[in-house]
Amino acid sequence: MLSVNSISKSFDKGKTFALDEVSFNLEEGDVCAIVGESGSGKTTLVRLIAGLERPDHGSIILNNKELSSVKKLVPPEKRKIGLVFQEYALFPHFNLLKNVTYGISKLKNKKERALEMLELVGLSGLEKRYPHQLSGGQQQRVALARALAPNPSLLILDEPFSNLDAMLRMQLRSQVFEVIKKTGVTAIFVTHDTQDALSVADEILILQHGKVIQKDQASNLYIKPNSVYVASLFGNTIQLNKELQTAFDCPLNPKCSHAIRNENLSINEECEYVTHARVLKKTFMGNGTHLLLKLDNGHQISVVTKDTNVADKIKIGFNSTDVLEFAG
Numbered sequence: 001m002l003s004v005n006s007i008s009k010s011f012d013k014g015k016t017f018a019l020d021e022v023s024f025n026l027e028e029g030d031v032c033a034i035v036g037e038s039g040s041g042k043t044t045l046v047r048l049i050a051g052l053e054r055p056d057h058g059s060i061i062l063n064n065k066e067l068s069s070v071k072k073l074v075p076p077e078k079r080k081i082g083l084v085f086q087e088y089a090l091f092p093h094f095n096l097l098k099n100v101t102y103g104i105s106k107l108k109n110k111k112e113r114a115l116e117m118l119e120l121v122g123l124s125g126l127e128k129r130y131p132h133q134l135s136g137g138q139q140q141r142v143a144l145a146r147a148l149a150p151n152p153s154l155l156i157l158d159e160p161f162s163n164l165d166a167m168l169r170m171q172l173r174s175q176v177f178e179v180i181k182k183t184g185v186t187a188i189f190v191t192h193d194t195q196d197a198l199s200v201a202d203e204i205l206i207l208q209h210g211k212v213i214q215k216d217q218a219s220n221l222y223i224k225p226n227s228v229y230v231a232s233l234f235g236n237t238i239q240l241n242k243e244l245q246t247a248f249d250c251p252l253n254p255k256c257s258h259a260i261r262n263e264n265l266s267i268n269e270e271c272e273y274v275t276h277a278r279v280l281k282k283t284f285m286g287n288g289t290h291l292l293l294k295l296d297n298g299h300q301i302s303v304v305t306k307d308t309n310v311a312d313k314i315k316i317g318f319n320s321t322d323v324l325e326f327a328g
């Protein structure tokens with residue numbers, strides 16, 4: 001359905017490399033999250049797919065039609081791609097109905113279609129309002145209705161929730177993805193928040209320094225991350241470097257790198273590998289306590305525990321079955 005083939009893109013006459021040989025495919029109806037740190041190339045990738053940038057190398061094919069290559073660039077409005085960006089980008093002087101009909105002005109039944117889309121996003125009855133009369137979350141739902149109105153082949157959402165506070169973000173996240181699933185539209189969703197990605201996407205593609213480092217189903221990324229970096233994106237993870245292996249007396253394969261997830265560390269329980277630690281700092285965080293620990297060998301680590309009453313000296317450990325091992 002969507003095929004991104006070896007896309008590379010640099011800026012400033014090749015001085016800034018944004019994307020390096022990025023390839024992936026999406027099937028009809030897939031919802032894929034693109035996750036990565038700031039500067040990893042997420043926005044550049046979706047701007048290339050949307051036709052807002054031309055690749056230096058590679059091609060983009062949607063429904064068997066080549067949209068982008070070094071020689072070819074189908075303009076954004078001819079791609080059948082709907083866009084929802086972080087800033088709602090609604091026309092302030094148009095009411096909601098006009099905002100949603102804007103991209104479908106040639107449709108005979110544009111008013112019915114716009115009202116149907118507003119109903120889909122839960123904003124029936126508000127069509128005469130103007131954007132400034134809506135909350136941030138409502139404005140983002142109008143942006144979604146507008147993007148879906150022309151029945152796009154692909155919907156791209158770039159950090160659509162990042163302007164919203166945590167509560168609204170959670171609500172809107174589930175509403176938006178309910179709508180996406182209802183319409184069955186293929187969607188790409190850019191975020192730096194792994195919780196957003198895990199809760200909505202069938203598949204997650206991870207970018208680091210412009211390269212795809214893993215693309216897999218959300219649950220597989222958690223269970224089988226292919227690097228310490230990927231593991232650390234999905235929860236607090238401690239890299240078991242040489243000093244830590246010595247501290248816990250757990251020699252591991254020197255040809256591999258290793259990590260342990262915070263939730264697999266046990267405090268004051270029997271485990272295969274244990275060490276003693278002094279608690280240097282306790283920070284109560286509501287649903288847990290953040291501990292800064294100094295291990296017997298002097299090494300410091302940070303862990304989070306659900307326990308709110310931790311002694312100043314503890315025993316900490318883990319079992320070999322919980323160690324994550326990565327090649328290289």
Ligand SMILES: Nc1ncnc2c1ncn2[C@@H]1O[C@H](COP(=O)(O)OP(=O)(O)OP(=O)(O)O)[C@@H](O)[C@H]1O
Nearest residue numbers: 011012016017018037038039040041042043044045
């Ligand atoms: N128009 C541009 N001119 C020059 N450099 C650019 C341009 N757009 C992006 N870059 C650079 O390309 C790299 C990737 O940027 P991009 O915006 O795609 O990252 P991102 O993962 O979306 O980051 P963020 O999460 O902060 O939005 C960065 O080094 C950025 O500075």
